[in-house]
Amino acid sequence: MKNSSLVTIIMATYNRAHFIIETLQSIQKQTYPNWECLIIDDGGTDDTYEVIKPILNSDNRFQLFKRTDNYAKGLPGSRNFGLDKAKGDYIIFFDDDDIVHPQNLELCVNELNNIEYSFCRYLRAVFIGDFSYDFDLSKDYSKFQVNLSDLEAIIKNELPINSCAIMWKKECFINKRFTEHLMYAEEWELYSRILSEGFKGISTNKTLFFGRKHSKSNTGEFFLGNAKRIQSKKEALILIINNLKDKNLLTRTLFKYFTGLAIAFRDYKLLKQILLLAKMNKKSNLFVQFKYFMFPIWKRFMRIQKALFKNYE
Incomplete structure (x- = not known):
């Protein structure tokens, strides 16, 4: 060696x-x-x-x-x-x-x-x-x-x-x-x-x-819904956004990804915090908030659609 x-x-x-x-x-x-x-x-x-x-x-x-x-x-x-x-x-x-x-x-x-x-x-x-x-x-x-x-x-x-x-x-x-x-x-x-x-x-x-x-x-505890692990992921997300913003590396694609995480977490406060940090235009902010409130309806629709397709298999 x-x-x-x-x-x-x-x-x-x-x-x-x-x-x-x-x-x-x-x-x-x-x-x-x-x-x-x-x-x-x-x-x-x-x-x-x-x-x-x-x-x-x-x-x-x-x-x-x-x-x-x-x-x-x-x-x-x-x-x-x-x-x-x-x-x-x-x-x-x-x-x-x-x-x-x-x-x-x-x-x-x-x-x-x-x-x-x-x-x-x-x-x-x-x-x-x-x-x-x-x-x-x-x-x-x-x-x-x-x-x-x-x-x-x-x-x-x-x-x-x-x-x-x-x-x-x-x-x-x-x-x-x-x-x-x-x-x-x-x-x-x-x-x-x-x-x-x-x-x-x-x-x-x-x-x-x-x-x-x-x-x-x-990781196992996170996916089992442990509140402490989930809260930590949210805090890490905000730290990452701040670092990216400081280095001018916060892209529109990453903005979409981070807001998607907040929507999936069903955490409106986190979503508003991301929008405040990202300083996107008003149109983008309104669209993201619309997605947040429509998410439960979309999930229900996808479950129904999946069940229908399964019945036809």
């Missing part, structure tokens, strides 16, 4: 003793050996320490820290603590319940040897229950550049950037941290802020991370 750059893996953990050992073992199996893994305990109360103690004692690349009170409780604060502890040339975030492809670090570091690129994106798959360790170990894959022109697609999740599916050069985090009061969509907000600075990256069409799907994850 020619490249000796240090990779810092930041892993926040909270009461995941039943999952974390499998995640750490998948990190140990990396084909790229020069890494440090900072495990940040967010104040858990289970026996995580006892479970991971043998690994901590046998492999000094793993380090366990307790998040200090200088950082807010939660995933963003724990990750910020890890960022401030990181010694690596590259930064990557892994969750404490997932599985890492053994070539993850190697292939990302190889791509980032190109000084033109500041981050390496890759594909992420999900699994439920037991994981099948039948990895594709081929190093043949297609790839494409990602730059400022892709920001719109990234924000709209047409080109997803999952928090655990990207390796960054440390330069991307100069004067940039997670917004600690956010309890969901914090990576959406921070990553859009980083990418709006014009950093260029590479995206590889190879699956290098496997997310465990379960209802107790932040």
Whole structure:
């Protein structure tokens, strides 16, 4: 292995003793050996320490820290603590319940040897229950550049950037941290802020991370209607709009997307806030508000139409 750059893996953990050992073992199996893994305990109360103690004692690349009170409780604060502890040339975030492809670090570091690129994106798959360790170990894959022109697609999740599916050069985090009061969509907000600075990256069409799907994850709670997660997404949305507006990057397409989210949330106050920030013309504002009030009728119509088509099948 020619490249000796240090990779810092930041892993926040909270009461995941039943999952974390499998995640750490998948990190140990990396084909790229020069890494440090900072495990940040967010104040858990289970026996995580006892479970991971043998690994901590046998492999000094793993380090366990307790998040200090200088950082807010939660995933963003724990990750910020890890960022401030990181010694690596590259930064990557892994969750404490997932599985890492053994070539993850190697292939990302190889791509980032190109000084033109500041981050390496890759594909992420999900699994439920037991994981099948039948990895594709081929190093043949297609790839494409990602730059400022892709920001719109990234924000709209047409080109997803999952928090655990990207390796960054440390330069991307100069004067940039997670917004600690956010309890969901914090990576959406921070990553859009980083990418709006014009950093260029590479995206590889190879699956290098496997997310465990379960209802107790932040994403699972969001889709189950958890009020705290939903409110956080709304707050992240406003922060993103403010950043885009400051950089003159708030396009009409993004305006339509953001107002569509507010309509889907059925949050008229949020919609009015977006309209105030965007400062679109009166005609656009009236049209968006009309869509808001017509949305329930449109949804009812679509359900009826779907049922009718189903009866004709």
